[in-house]
Amino acid sequence: MQIGIAGLGRMGANLARRLLRDGHEVVVYNRTLAKVQQLEQEGATGSSSLDEFADRLRWPRAAWIMVPSGRPTEEMVLALADRFEAGDLIIDGGNSYFKDDIRRARDLWDRGIFYLDVGTSGGVWGLSRGYCLMIGGAGEAVERLTPVFRSLAPGAGYIPPTPGREEDTGTAQEGWLHCGPAGAGHFVKMVHNGIEYGLMQAYAEGFHILSDAGRMGGADYVYELDLAEIAEVWRRGSVISSWLLDLAATALLEDPGLAGYTGFVQDSGEGRWTLHTAIEQATPVDVLAAALLARFRSRQGNTFADKLLSAMRDQFGGHKEPPHDD
Numbered sequence: 001m002q003i004g005i006a007g008l009g010r011m012g013a014n015l016a017r018r019l020l021r022d023g024h025e026v027v028v029y030n031r032t033l034a035k036v037q038q039l040e041q042e043g044a045t046g047s048s049s050l051d052e053f054a055d056r057l058r059w060p061r062a063a064w065i066m067v068p069s070g071r072p073t074e075e076m077v078l079a080l081a082d083r084f085e086a087g088d089l090i091i092d093g094g095n096s097y098f099k100d101d102i103r104r105a106r107d108l109w110d111r112g113i114f115y116l117d118v119g120t121s122g123g124v125w126g127l128s129r130g131y132c133l134m135i136g137g138a139g140e141a142v143e144r145l146t147p148v149f150r151s152l153a154p155g156a157g158y159i160p161p162t163p164g165r166e167e168d169t170g171t172a173q174e175g176w177l178h179c180g181p182a183g184a185g186h187f188v189k190m191v192h193n194g195i196e197y198g199l200m201q202a203y204a205e206g207f208h209i210l211s212d213a214g215r216m217g218g219a220d221y222v223y224e225l226d227l228a229e230i231a232e233v234w235r236r237g238s239v240i241s242s243w244l245l246d247l248a249a250t251a252l253l254e255d256p257g258l259a260g261y262t263g264f265v266q267d268s269g270e271g272r273w274t275l276h277t278a279i280e281q282a283t284p285v286d287v288l289a290a291a292l293l294a295r296f297r298s299r300q301g302n303t304f305a306d307k308l309l310s311a312m313r314d315q316f317g318g319h320k321e322p323p324h325d326d
Protein backbone atom coordinates (compact mmCIF):
# COMPACT_ATOMS: atom_id res chain seq x y z
CA MET A 1 0.00 0.00 0.00
CA GLN A 2 1.06 3.65 -0.19
CA ILE A 3 2.41 5.26 2.97
CA GLY A 4 4.32 8.42 3.81
CA ILE A 5 7.24 8.58 6.23
CA ALA A 6 8.16 11.98 7.67
CA GLY A 7 11.50 11.93 9.50
CA LEU A 8 14.32 9.85 8.03
CA GLY A 9 16.65 9.48 11.01
CA ARG A 10 18.01 6.18 12.29
CA MET A 11 14.49 4.83 12.69
CA GLY A 12 12.46 6.48 9.93
CA ALA A 13 14.92 5.69 7.11
CA ASN A 14 15.01 2.00 8.03
CA LEU A 15 11.23 1.83 8.40
CA ALA A 16 11.02 3.19 4.85
CA ARG A 17 13.59 0.65 3.63
CA ARG A 18 11.79 -2.29 5.22
CA LEU A 19 8.51 -1.17 3.63
CA LEU A 20 10.15 -0.69 0.22
CA ARG A 21 11.61 -4.19 0.43
CA ASP A 22 8.10 -5.54 0.92
CA GLY A 23 6.78 -3.77 -2.16
CA HIS A 24 5.03 -0.81 -0.55
CA GLU A 25 4.95 2.59 -2.22
CA VAL A 26 6.78 4.89 0.20
CA VAL A 27 6.65 8.67 0.00
CA VAL A 28 9.32 10.31 2.15
CA TYR A 29 9.96 13.72 3.66
CA ASN A 30 12.80 14.93 5.86
CA ARG A 31 13.88 18.35 7.10
CA THR A 32 17.38 17.74 5.73
CA LEU A 33 16.93 16.95 2.06
CA ALA A 34 20.06 14.81 1.60
CA LYS A 35 18.27 11.98 3.44
CA VAL A 36 15.30 12.27 1.07
CA GLN A 37 17.64 12.01 -1.91
CA GLN A 38 19.28 8.92 -0.42
CA LEU A 39 15.92 7.18 -0.01
CA GLU A 40 14.89 8.22 -3.54
CA GLN A 41 17.90 6.30 -4.82
CA GLU A 42 16.58 3.28 -2.91
CA GLY A 43 13.16 3.46 -4.54
CA ALA A 44 11.13 5.88 -2.42
CA THR A 45 9.20 8.86 -3.79
CA GLY A 46 10.88 11.96 -2.40
CA SER A 47 9.31 15.26 -1.44
CA SER A 48 11.15 18.45 -0.72
CA SER A 49 8.44 20.11 1.38
CA LEU A 50 5.51 19.08 3.52
CA ASP A 51 3.16 20.48 0.86
CA GLU A 52 4.72 18.21 -1.72
CA PHE A 53 4.59 15.30 0.76
CA ALA A 54 0.84 15.80 1.29
CA ASP A 55 0.27 16.20 -2.48
CA ARG A 56 2.10 13.00 -3.32
CA LEU A 57 0.03 10.96 -0.91
CA ARG A 58 -3.31 9.76 -2.29
CA TRP A 59 -6.52 10.13 -0.27
CA PRO A 60 -7.17 8.58 2.18
CA ARG A 61 -3.58 9.42 3.13
CA ALA A 62 -1.49 7.60 5.71
CA ALA A 63 1.63 9.32 7.04
CA TRP A 64 3.99 7.92 9.69
CA ILE A 65 5.89 10.54 11.70
CA MET A 66 9.28 9.44 13.07
CA VAL A 67 10.90 12.45 14.72
CA PRO A 68 11.90 13.20 18.34
CA SER A 69 9.02 13.29 20.81
CA GLY A 70 7.81 16.56 22.30
CA ARG A 71 7.84 19.70 20.21
CA PRO A 72 9.16 18.22 16.90
CA THR A 73 6.41 15.58 16.87
CA GLU A 74 3.75 18.04 17.98
CA GLU A 75 4.71 20.50 15.23
CA MET A 76 4.82 17.77 12.60
CA VAL A 77 1.40 16.41 13.59
CA LEU A 78 -0.13 19.89 13.42
CA ALA A 79 1.60 20.73 10.13
CA LEU A 80 0.36 17.53 8.52
CA ALA A 81 -3.13 17.91 9.94
CA ASP A 82 -3.32 21.34 8.31
CA ARG A 83 -2.57 19.73 4.95
CA PHE A 84 -4.72 16.62 5.42
CA GLU A 85 -8.46 16.03 4.98
CA ALA A 86 -11.14 14.03 6.72
CA GLY A 87 -10.44 10.31 6.32
CA ASP A 88 -6.66 10.73 6.35
CA LEU A 89 -4.50 9.01 8.97
CA ILE A 90 -1.52 10.28 10.96
CA ILE A 91 0.69 7.77 12.78
CA ASP A 92 3.16 8.80 15.48
CA GLY A 93 5.81 6.08 15.63
CA GLY A 94 8.21 7.98 17.92
CA ASN A 95 8.40 7.77 21.69
CA SER A 96 5.65 10.23 22.62
CA TYR A 97 4.05 10.59 26.04
CA PHE A 98 0.74 8.73 25.94
CA LYS A 99 -1.26 11.65 27.33
CA ASP A 100 -0.15 13.73 24.33
CA ASP A 101 -1.60 11.00 22.11
CA ILE A 102 -4.95 11.09 23.89
CA ARG A 103 -5.16 14.85 23.31
CA ARG A 104 -3.98 14.71 19.70
CA ALA A 105 -6.28 11.83 18.78
CA ARG A 106 -9.26 13.74 20.19
CA ASP A 107 -8.33 16.99 18.41
CA LEU A 108 -7.76 15.23 15.08
CA TRP A 109 -10.91 13.15 15.47
CA ASP A 110 -12.88 16.42 15.63
CA ARG A 111 -11.44 17.19 12.17
CA GLY A 112 -12.21 13.71 10.84
CA ILE A 113 -8.53 12.71 10.80
CA PHE A 114 -7.49 9.38 12.31
CA TYR A 115 -4.49 9.18 14.65
CA LEU A 116 -2.57 6.11 15.75
CA ASP A 117 0.20 6.00 18.36
CA VAL A 118 2.62 3.21 17.55
CA GLY A 119 5.34 2.39 20.05
CA THR A 120 8.12 1.04 17.85
CA SER A 121 10.87 -1.10 19.33
CA GLY A 122 13.83 -2.47 17.43
CA GLY A 123 16.31 0.37 17.17
CA VAL A 124 18.94 0.21 14.46
CA TRP A 125 18.47 -3.57 14.25
CA GLY A 126 14.85 -3.25 13.20
CA LEU A 127 15.64 -3.20 9.49
CA SER A 128 16.91 -6.77 9.60
CA ARG A 129 15.10 -8.13 12.68
CA GLY A 130 11.78 -6.34 12.28
CA TYR A 131 10.07 -3.94 14.69
CA CYS A 132 7.88 -4.85 17.64
CA LEU A 133 4.84 -2.57 17.31
CA MET A 134 2.54 -1.52 20.17
CA ILE A 135 -0.49 0.28 18.72
CA GLY A 136 -3.13 2.58 20.18
CA GLY A 137 -6.13 4.13 18.41
CA ALA A 138 -9.29 3.36 16.49
CA GLY A 139 -9.71 -0.19 15.23
CA GLU A 140 -10.74 1.07 11.77
CA ALA A 141 -7.39 2.84 11.32
CA VAL A 142 -5.45 -0.18 12.62
CA GLU A 143 -7.26 -2.36 10.10
CA ARG A 144 -6.37 0.01 7.29
CA LEU A 145 -2.70 -0.08 8.19
CA THR A 146 -2.47 -3.84 8.70
CA PRO A 147 -0.33 -4.45 5.56
CA VAL A 148 2.21 -1.93 6.87
CA PHE A 149 2.28 -3.44 10.37
CA ARG A 150 2.75 -6.91 8.85
CA SER A 151 5.74 -5.71 6.82
CA LEU A 152 7.41 -3.84 9.68
CA ALA A 153 6.91 -6.52 12.35
CA PRO A 154 9.34 -9.44 12.65
CA GLY A 155 6.70 -12.13 12.01
CA ALA A 156 6.59 -15.38 13.96
CA GLY A 157 10.05 -16.31 12.62
CA TYR A 158 11.90 -19.00 14.49
CA ILE A 159 10.33 -18.23 17.89
CA PRO A 160 8.19 -21.24 18.82
CA PRO A 161 4.61 -20.48 19.88
CA THR A 162 4.00 -20.10 23.59
CA PRO A 163 2.62 -23.44 24.83
CA GLY A 164 -1.17 -23.23 24.55
CA ARG A 165 -0.98 -20.73 21.67
CA GLU A 166 -0.24 -23.17 18.84
CA GLU A 167 -3.62 -22.52 17.20
CA ASP A 168 -3.65 -18.80 18.03
CA THR A 169 -4.15 -16.50 15.06
CA GLY A 170 -3.66 -13.24 16.97
CA THR A 171 -1.19 -10.66 15.69
CA ALA A 172 0.93 -10.62 18.88
CA GLN A 173 2.77 -13.70 17.64
CA GLU A 174 3.71 -11.75 14.52
CA GLY A 175 5.20 -8.94 16.63
CA TRP A 176 2.47 -6.32 16.47
CA LEU A 177 -0.53 -5.65 18.68
CA HIS A 178 -3.48 -3.28 18.83
CA CYS A 179 -3.20 -2.60 22.56
CA GLY A 180 -6.26 -0.36 22.99
CA PRO A 181 -7.63 3.13 22.29
CA ALA A 182 -5.61 6.32 21.83
CA GLY A 183 -2.46 6.41 23.94
CA ALA A 184 -2.48 2.68 24.73
CA GLY A 185 0.32 1.95 22.26
CA HIS A 186 2.69 4.50 23.74
CA PHE A 187 1.59 3.55 27.27
CA VAL A 188 2.74 -0.01 26.63
CA LYS A 189 5.92 1.20 24.90
CA MET A 190 6.66 3.51 27.86
CA VAL A 191 6.52 0.59 30.29
CA HIS A 192 8.55 -1.52 27.85
CA ASN A 193 11.30 1.08 28.01
CA GLY A 194 11.01 1.35 31.78
CA ILE A 195 11.61 -2.43 31.95
CA GLU A 196 14.51 -2.01 29.52
CA TYR A 197 16.18 0.40 31.96
CA GLY A 198 15.76 -2.10 34.80
CA LEU A 199 17.11 -5.04 32.80
CA MET A 200 20.08 -3.06 31.54
CA GLN A 201 20.89 -1.86 35.05
CA ALA A 202 20.76 -5.43 36.40
CA TYR A 203 23.24 -6.68 33.76
CA ALA A 204 25.46 -3.64 34.27
CA GLU A 205 25.63 -4.12 38.04
CA GLY A 206 26.18 -7.86 37.78
CA PHE A 207 29.09 -7.40 35.39
CA HIS A 208 30.45 -4.68 37.68
CA ILE A 209 30.70 -7.20 40.53
CA LEU A 210 32.42 -9.66 38.19
CA SER A 211 34.84 -7.01 37.01
CA ASP A 212 35.79 -6.02 40.59
CA ALA A 213 35.88 -9.70 41.72
CA GLY A 214 37.72 -9.11 44.98
CA ARG A 215 39.95 -6.24 43.90
CA MET A 216 37.88 -3.62 45.71
CA GLY A 217 36.80 -3.20 49.31
CA GLY A 218 39.51 -5.31 50.96
CA ALA A 219 37.99 -8.69 50.06
CA ASP A 220 40.06 -11.79 50.87
CA TYR A 221 39.79 -13.26 47.37
CA VAL A 222 40.60 -12.13 43.84
CA TYR A 223 39.34 -13.60 40.59
CA GLU A 224 40.57 -12.66 37.11
CA LEU A 225 37.34 -13.22 35.23
CA ASP A 226 36.94 -13.02 31.48
CA LEU A 227 33.73 -11.05 31.18
CA ALA A 228 33.30 -11.62 27.45
CA GLU A 229 33.48 -15.37 28.00
CA ILE A 230 31.01 -15.20 30.88
CA ALA A 231 28.58 -13.17 28.78
CA GLU A 232 29.00 -15.76 26.03
CA VAL A 233 28.34 -18.74 28.27
CA TRP A 234 25.28 -17.05 29.81
CA ARG A 235 23.84 -16.64 26.31
CA ARG A 236 23.56 -20.40 26.04
CA GLY A 237 20.87 -22.04 28.11
CA SER A 238 21.04 -19.77 31.15
CA VAL A 239 17.88 -18.25 32.61
CA ILE A 240 19.20 -14.73 32.05
CA SER A 241 19.86 -15.08 28.33
CA SER A 242 18.27 -12.24 26.34
CA TRP A 243 18.89 -9.92 23.41
CA LEU A 244 20.30 -7.31 25.80
CA LEU A 245 22.77 -9.92 27.04
CA ASP A 246 23.64 -10.70 23.40
CA LEU A 247 24.44 -7.01 22.91
CA ALA A 248 26.47 -6.90 26.14
CA ALA A 249 28.44 -9.94 24.92
CA THR A 250 29.19 -8.15 21.64
CA ALA A 251 30.29 -4.98 23.43
CA LEU A 252 32.55 -6.89 25.84
CA LEU A 253 34.13 -8.83 23.00
CA GLU A 254 34.81 -5.66 20.99
CA ASP A 255 36.14 -3.64 23.91
CA PRO A 256 36.70 -5.78 27.07
CA GLY A 257 37.58 -2.80 29.28
CA LEU A 258 34.86 -0.61 27.70
CA ALA A 259 37.57 2.02 27.18
CA GLY A 260 35.52 3.62 24.43
CA TYR A 261 32.78 4.65 26.89
CA THR A 262 32.79 7.16 29.73
CA GLY A 263 29.65 5.74 31.34
CA PHE A 264 27.61 8.92 30.94
CA VAL A 265 24.17 7.40 30.39
CA GLN A 266 21.36 9.43 28.88
CA ASP A 267 17.68 8.78 29.36
CA SER A 268 15.14 9.64 26.73
CA GLY A 269 11.96 10.31 28.68
CA GLU A 270 10.16 6.99 28.88
CA GLY A 271 11.83 5.96 32.13
CA ARG A 272 10.69 9.19 33.78
CA TRP A 273 7.17 8.83 32.40
CA THR A 274 7.06 5.25 33.67
CA LEU A 275 7.79 6.53 37.16
CA HIS A 276 5.32 9.43 36.86
CA THR A 277 2.68 6.91 35.85
CA ALA A 278 3.58 4.49 38.62
CA ILE A 279 3.31 7.32 41.15
CA GLU A 280 -0.02 8.42 39.65
CA GLN A 281 -1.33 4.85 40.03
CA ALA A 282 0.49 4.12 43.32
CA THR A 283 2.19 1.15 41.64
CA PRO A 284 5.35 0.07 43.47
CA VAL A 285 8.28 0.01 41.00
CA ASP A 286 11.40 -0.24 43.14
CA VAL A 287 13.74 -1.61 40.48
CA LEU A 288 12.59 0.67 37.67
CA ALA A 289 12.98 3.71 39.93
CA ALA A 290 16.47 2.67 40.99
CA ALA A 291 17.46 2.09 37.34
CA LEU A 292 16.39 5.58 36.31
CA LEU A 293 18.14 7.21 39.27
CA ALA A 294 21.29 5.24 38.43
CA ARG A 295 21.29 6.95 35.03
CA PHE A 296 21.09 10.37 36.68
CA ARG A 297 23.92 9.31 38.96
CA SER A 298 26.04 8.22 35.97
CA ARG A 299 26.23 11.82 34.79
CA GLN A 300 27.78 13.17 37.98
CA GLY A 301 31.05 12.54 39.77
CA ASN A 302 31.04 12.76 43.54
CA THR A 303 27.90 14.74 44.21
CA PHE A 304 27.07 17.38 46.79
CA ALA A 305 25.22 14.64 48.68
CA ASP A 306 28.38 12.51 48.74
CA LYS A 307 30.35 15.44 50.12
CA LEU A 308 27.76 16.11 52.81
CA LEU A 309 27.77 12.43 53.80
CA SER A 310 31.51 12.56 54.09
CA ALA A 311 31.35 15.81 56.06
CA MET A 312 28.82 14.39 58.53
CA ARG A 313 30.94 11.25 59.10
CA ASP A 314 33.87 13.52 59.78
CA GLN A 315 31.78 15.64 62.17
CA PHE A 316 30.40 12.81 64.29
CA GLY A 317 33.27 10.35 64.18
CA GLY A 318 36.33 12.15 62.89
CA HIS A 319 36.25 9.85 59.86
CA LYS A 320 38.72 11.43 57.43
CA GLU A 321 38.57 10.70 53.72
CA PRO A 322 41.51 8.63 52.48
CA PRO A 323 44.11 10.67 50.59
CA HIS A 324 43.28 11.07 46.92
CA ASP A 325 45.01 12.70 43.97
CA ASP A 326 42.73 15.60 43.17
Ligand SMILES: NC(=O)c1ccc[n+]([C@@H]2O[C@H](COP(=O)([O-])OP(=O)(O)OC[C@H]3O[C@@H](n4cnc5c(N)ncnc54)[C@H](OP(=O)(O)O)[C@@H]3O)[C@@H](O)[C@H]2O)c1
Nearest residue numbers: 007008009010011012031032066067068069072094095123
Ligand atom coordinates in the same frame (compact mmCIF):
# COMPACT_ATOMS: atom_id res chain seq x y z
N1 LIG B 1 16.88 5.15 17.93
C1 LIG B 1 16.15 4.24 18.57
O1 LIG B 1 16.67 3.19 18.99
C2 LIG B 1 14.66 4.42 18.75
C3 LIG B 1 13.91 3.29 19.08
C4 LIG B 1 12.53 3.42 19.20
C5 LIG B 1 11.93 4.65 19.02
N2 LIG B 1 12.68 5.74 18.70
C6 LIG B 1 11.99 7.03 18.51
O2 LIG B 1 11.89 7.27 17.11
C7 LIG B 1 11.93 8.67 16.89
C8 LIG B 1 13.07 8.98 15.94
O3 LIG B 1 14.26 8.51 16.52
P1 LIG B 1 15.62 8.36 15.69
O4 LIG B 1 16.50 7.49 16.52
O5 LIG B 1 15.32 7.97 14.29
O6 LIG B 1 16.13 9.86 15.74
P2 LIG B 1 17.30 10.53 14.88
O7 LIG B 1 18.15 9.51 14.23
O8 LIG B 1 17.90 11.54 15.76
O9 LIG B 1 16.48 11.28 13.72
C9 LIG B 1 15.58 12.30 14.03
C10 LIG B 1 14.79 12.63 12.80
O10 LIG B 1 13.85 13.64 13.14
C11 LIG B 1 14.09 14.80 12.36
N3 LIG B 1 13.87 15.98 13.18
C12 LIG B 1 14.48 16.29 14.34
N4 LIG B 1 13.99 17.45 14.83
C13 LIG B 1 13.09 17.88 13.93
C14 LIG B 1 12.25 19.01 13.87
N5 LIG B 1 12.26 19.93 14.83
N6 LIG B 1 11.44 19.14 12.79
C15 LIG B 1 11.43 18.21 11.81
N7 LIG B 1 12.19 17.12 11.82
C16 LIG B 1 13.00 16.95 12.88
C17 LIG B 1 15.53 14.70 11.91
O11 LIG B 1 15.69 15.47 10.74
P3 LIG B 1 17.15 15.95 10.23
O12 LIG B 1 17.69 14.83 9.40
O13 LIG B 1 16.86 17.18 9.47
O14 LIG B 1 17.97 16.22 11.47
C18 LIG B 1 15.65 13.19 11.68
O15 LIG B 1 15.07 12.81 10.46
C19 LIG B 1 12.08 9.34 18.26
O16 LIG B 1 10.82 9.69 18.74
C20 LIG B 1 12.69 8.23 19.09
O17 LIG B 1 12.42 8.40 20.46
C21 LIG B 1 14.06 5.64 18.55
